[in-house]
Amino acid sequence: MRQISIVGAGYVGLVTGTCFAELGNHVVCVDIDIAKVEALRRGVVPFFEPGLEELVNRNINSGRLTFETSIHASLRDATVIFIAVGTPMGDDGHADLSYVKRAALDIAQSLVGPIVVVNKSTVPVETGDLVATIIREHKISKHDVHVVSNPEFLREGSAIVDFMKPNRIVLGVDNPDAEAVMRDLYAPLEATIIATDVRTAEMIKYAANCFLATKISFINEIAAICGDVGADIKDVVAGIGSDERIGPSFLNAGLGFGGSCFPKDVMALSKIAESRKIPARILESVLAVNRDQIANVVAKIDRLLGAVAGKRLAVLGLSFKPNTDDLRESQAMNLVRTLSSLGATIVAHDPVALEKARLELVDVDNVTLVSSAYEAVEDADGMVLATEWSEYRQVDFAVIRKLMRGDLVVDTRNIYDPVKLKDVGLRYVGIGRKEHVESLDRESAVASGSRA
């Protein structure tokens, strides 16, 4: 059992702290957001993560998990402190390290004993050195401080399982005592530990996220070609994904990647390369393909509807992926904003993110949020599936056909069976699907009058 302090009680910090408490440690989670800390003290988790609230409450009740608003209050008995604060994209594209620096300063000024400082936030190479320097220069006691990098790979929506059953734990450590502390902390998970130096660990996290984002942009580019040449992306993915050198994951064509990590991390690494005059053509292309993805989908909808202006569109799903209410850099939200800017009326639904979306879309014209998918499609000229929540998978398209004014269904996650939709009189458009080409061909033929 250890006394652990966690700085930042967001998606990563709260999951980390709660899971360490569940493993029998005493954990204090610290956040500068007073309202968040007050909610957490009452057992209310201010964001949606399956299973987390139950786990938080169990550990609050056992006395192993508490919450504070200052690092000072958390450090009394702690021997390990995790930094899990945000590292958002700065105005220049580099990672904004101001929260990390602030946390390092607060740790230095609250130090009451020797401690291992673990950087869990995703940070550029050399941030470990920066944190160590800040603490060394500002610490109020002579105690030893070792800075470790321990990047996090959990996925929102399955964060608890990802934490408890990681496929690897990366430790960047430059000191054997600190390494021993970290190995002991993670021993109950019986996971593969990859121990390396701090800078390499920092790089591993960026490389991992950039590779996954590359797979997404790659498959979106292949899907665009499929759509044009009359091949089907789903069969292409089945065909290449079964090759163990490639693998099927992160090869779902769609609206492109969003969320709180990939866009900023790919940008940050490309900026690091740029500042060192190292060409990062792949990373730049990954971002460029992703940037164009919404415009490409909107252009298709525009063609198929004969202009989106004045049309009523149902958008299903607003979070950046299913099983989270996180809207940060959500491509579904970008789609809503773009469609609205082109004069469409949007009626949108999301199973859990409606309240957050309401706040974010307050300045966006002609957007109504409703409480069910069926309500969203009423009188719509088209329906767009933007985020593949499970509850959208088995919607009754016969009912939807009756409720809709138009007949267009745009499946940006390729989850529907085009034949089933056609059977009830709906026009199916996927991303890089064969039926998509047929629809587009029909549309362009009608538009140009060249084919009946």
Ligand code: NAD
């Ligand atoms: P978040 O925005 O949900 O949480 C960060 C929290 O830190 C906020 O609650 C904020 O109030 C708090 N905070 C900021 N400065 C503080 C300070 N000085 N003292 C105490 N609290 C402070 O962020 P997140 O999504 O949990 O991400 C945290 C880090 O983990 C980022 O670097 C991110 O890139 C990385 N990461 C995120 C995920 C993910 O899925 N969200 C996965 C892996 C890695």
